[in-house]
Amino acid sequence: MQILTDLILKIPGADGMSDLVMHIICAAIMATLMFIVMALCALIFTWMERKVAGFLQSRYGPMRTGRWHGWAQAIADMLKILAKEDIIPRDADRGLYVFAPILVMLGSLLAWAAIPWAPGFVAADLDLGLMYIFAVSSMAVVGILMAGWASNNKWALYGAARGAAQMISYEVPLALATIPVVMYTGSLNTQDIVIAQQGGMLNWFIFRDPFLFVAFFMYFIAGIAETNRGPFDMPETESELVAGYHTEYTGMRFAFFFLAEYANLFLIALIAVMIFLGGWWAPIPFLDFLPPALTFIIKGVMMVFLNMWVRWTLPRVRVDQLMHLCWKVMIPVTLICVIGSGIWMMVSGQAG
């Protein structure tokens, strides 16, 4: 925000603005920027997803649109979706049906506010940063339930019920896995968490102690389930539930769900980078010349690639296996990680 304020002050005539106006302008610019990032996520990652899927399955993926490796495929898809008819089923609950995709997208956009891109470059430098991110991103559950219920469609309702059950279940290990990091940092502020990992790869939280190493993988698995992807895409199983909670949605309203899905994919990856993989710090001093934001984004894209790798390699799990994994494996393991990290901190003298 400070960087942005300085930039605006360079514009002639900007000195006379009151702080309030300045703050609103800065926040609006950041919000617009984050929205553009979200849209770019959807564009780039849909193309990347198809290429990665093709690569992992020994085929090409999109090759024709825009000549070079089908780079314009996602743009063509977006234009097509804009020109699609908007169908609201006769029996649907109109108000909820219309509002649900907006809520899902809004929940995703709000979480982007606390992502620290570079030192001082964060839209809302909240003291509660990490907790805020988890709080607002769980708004998506409400949106998904609304969408499924309002569609008045059996597939949609089952998809929504499963999606809600899965997302709320995996939210517990997801949040628990971040607790050891908060213990080491002593702060929930997202910038403080990154700053605490300064000084090379070995200072990243993932390598601080063995429990954090386990916690990272717990976070990664819970993150896949939280974004309804990979082997955990129960809410959208196309072979049994058509398309899950967005079965009835077409055109732009469907695009909102799509946008939120890919934005959340990148968001979860960026949070993993932020809390475990050193945020904007380069892994080795040799790479320090890279701008912090670029380092951050490159790491995030690598995490997204890992996520896609898992998705296109593993078969889908069953609902009972999903619940078994969450409640009987991941929650006990993350609880042990919390206690283990506490003991490690006390023994190694890192507490205090």
Place this chain on the structure above:
Amino acid sequence: MSLLPPLGTIGTSMLGHYATVLIFVVVGLIFAALALIVAKILRPRNPNYAKMTTYECGELPVGSAWVRFNVRYYLIALFFLIFDVEVIFLYPWAVVFKHLFPVPGLGALVFWEMVIFLAILSTGLAYIWAKGDLEWVKQLIERPDSSIADEDENGGAVTAGAAEEEVPTQ
């Protein structure tokens, strides 16, 4: 004491940061409205009876989809409530743990208090585990009433896939 910060400090105060969040909401709604308006201008609109029907694989929809669904989902919601509140209690402890540990007279007490708290909650987890409430596929209780037993076999209520939701047949 006024809750609002004095004028001129809003950019750095805590409320100022939450004001940013509010502006995010407004900007998000504006963009959503813009996208919907652009789509409204571009898209065709020719609804017909069949198109407005609820999608049910091409068949005419049978009954309403607003059915009662399995009670297991409510159980999951209850467990979630307990354990998410636990996480919320853990966050403030995690923040102060590092700062309170060196305080004389506190030391390891800070740690053991949380271990006791977690132990109590883990007992709860162990209890619902032992009671079988974490099992998604439940063995139904054997009853002498044969009609229920028949339904189990035919309805497939004991198998994984179909046990999940029940659609009342009309």
